[in-house]
Amino acid sequence: MNWTLAFQIAITHLVTKKKQTLIAMLGVTFGISMFIIMISFMTGVNQFLEDMAMDNTPHVRIYKPIEIRDDKIISEHHPAGSNDWHVVMHQRPKNELPNIKDGFRYMRQIENDPRVLGVAPQVTSQVFFNNGPVQIPGTISGIDIQKQSTLFNLDEKMDEGALENLMKGSDVIVMGKGLAQKMGVSEGDRVSVTTPDGNNFNLKVVGIFSFGITAYDESRSYATLGTVQKILQKDPSYITDLNIKMKNVYDALAFREKLEAELKNVTIEDWEKANASILAGDKIRNMLTAVVCVTLLTVAGFGIYNIMNMNIINKMKDIAILKATGFAGKDITAIFLLQSLMIGVAGGLLGLLIGFLFSYLLSITPFPEASFFRIETFPVNFRPVHYGFGMLFGFLTTLFAGYFPSRKAASIDPVQIIRG
């Protein structure tokens, strides 16, 4: 096959029909640029949501659940046979403390694992915040301030005051923005807290934080480990949660399985389970992106298909004469396929450029709800792999769209055309 000659003919055809070429090209350009914008933005959103969630979420969390055991205590001493069973009506949970026994020992043990970035201990309890006669439910978590800052960036989430203020006084807390609004308090005010055991405490608010997640901001508050242990009237070894950050987030699953084998009487949860809804959202957005992109590229493909078909009908005589003078079917296919591919490559490159420009513009556009979410501009990702994919898709679409008309051109019978 003589590719240079096919290329020359293809180029000449394209250049003499500039308008038609341009329209076919713009179809691809539009498809590819939309693809780039969509995928950059969607992956940006996914990344943003993931980061937002992952900042607050431990990769592995160890806690003691309050749950009804499925196995009955009676069966420990009188195992049920194959033909009889135990029936216990209205079973209640045992009055167990929701703390992790030997929590600090576990913590040191886990911290020694090379895959672990750090472990933050917590004492969390349900409490009521008293606003006059109204009680607002929420939680109070005693934290290791140093670790919570380095592992979960809590210090960066402060709107008013500072997290370090917690260490400067006793009986002080920081609370979520939404909760503070409900309570009508700001930094420096005092709030009254009722524990599940019915004890009342007066605490001073030294900071307001916001995660950008309403459910958290309207219910959470933080204090030092010591403060919360004191409120709950527990000893200093009492902790309810161990929050683990891994060096590599995808080690979490394997590490959870390892811990489950070692630690008894605790529940261990990894981030994928805790963030199932976010991961599902990711998947839905990815699917949506894929569907829209495939649709766009298919439409562009049909555009090319139509234009190539028209082109070939217009060029019937030329094709007949080329075949009469010795061009084989595959030469004709090459000529028209090359035209299609050139449209695809040129349109695709232009599409990448336009897609990049619009993504860039989007990435510097201020986000309208910036005060609520911790974000200033629209989240946009710039990944070379997306651009590679865009080009590949553009190429493949035009290859398919051009192939069938080109084959049709190759099968034209010159005798029919020339004899008229």
Add this chain to the structure above:
Amino acid sequence: MEKINSSERFEKPAVLKAEHLVKYFYEPEKFKVLKGVSFEVKQGEFLSIIGKSGCGKSTLLYILSTMDTDYEGKLTIRDELLTGKSQNELSRFRNEHLGFVFQFHYLLPEFTALKNVMMPGLKLGKYSAAEVEERAMYKLKLVGMDAYAHKHASRLSGGQQQRVAIARALVNDPAIIMGDEPTGNLDKANSQRVFDIFRSLAEENSQTIITVTHDSDFANGSDRIIEMEDGNIVGTHFPKSV
């Protein structure tokens, strides 16, 4: 003009052999267009095929041209049996050994006259692009079109286009040049020019010319006339030996 008698003609080898060619048309109904046509053409012969419309002469020419492969019988050109060969082999063969001139000139309108002439040469790939260009230029000179080499084909008049088409048919130095009413669309003066070109090709280059024509002046200037009627050859004349 040089005198060639029939005995001289028969000494030359047959370049094309058609044996019992039968062709059917299926649309609108089955119809036998060619009813077993056999003849030979010698190298350097200038042959005209004449006959009324619908007698099958064009159909015969397109079978001879190898473009129509749906026939019965045998076609041999330059001792090569072409019947039953694949489309790819046939297009290769056409490219190298056959040249065509049609009634409607069929140049590629986007290209210059020179590029049009070069096209089959570039396709053949026997010579470099520069050599092909040189040869194409020479062929254009042969038909008196060298001054228009760089004009776009669509800007040329009918007679000029036909001469460029002849140059294109010649570029690979084919053994046989076929014409389907090559002068059918031309005025007297241009017809005469085309005829003179064909004449000199047959005599000086020993290239074989086979044309289908309605033009009796054109036919009477050729070496042999085959007359067709209803799918059969009904007569052969040698106008110049008369």
